[in-house]
Amino acid sequence: MLTVNQNRVIMSAKVEIYTWSSCPFCLRAKALLREKQIEFTEYCIDGDNAARMAMTERANGRSSLPQIFIDDQHIGGCDDIYALDRAGKLDQILYS
Numbered sequence: 001m002l003t004v005n006q007n008r009v010i011m012s013a014k015v016e017i018y019t020w021s022s023c024p025f026c027l028r029a030k031a032l033l034r035e036k037q038i039e040f041t042e043y044c045i046d047g048d049n050a051a052r053m054a055m056t057e058r059a060n061g062r063s064s065l066p067q068i069f070i071d072d073q074h075i076g077g078c079d080d081i082y083a084l085d086r087a088g089k090l091d092q093i094l095y096s
């Protein structure tokens with residue numbers, strides 16, 4: 001995927017996030033991605049139990065929202081993506 005970052009066009013990873021519209025953790029996770037100017041695909045699954053079950057299977061049993069995937073690799077939820085960022089590992093995954 002092509003992303004504009006600090007006025008440069010660069011390659012970045014495919015980012016997907018499953019959300020509920022009124023979930024504070026989801027809003028927080030999306031805020032981090034937006035802050036980094038990362039484009040992402042959002043699957044808002046409000047009230048869709050079948051979609052939640054499919055997400056849970058893809059997320060190795062994790063059923064809380066959000067669940068985040070980068071290039072089809074399961075990252076986890078909001079706390080996980082912030083922890084990766086604090087550890088300086090998120091940019092590495094996004095731009096490798």
Ligand SMILES: N[C@@H](CCC(=O)N[C@@H](CS)C(=O)NCC(=O)O)C(=O)O
Binds near residue numbers: 025026076078080
């Ligand atoms: N530690 C998780 C917390 C996520 C969380 O608790 N999300 C709520 C929605 S805001 C949830 O999925 N709760 C489980 C449920 O309602 O079944 C994270 O950082 O993503």
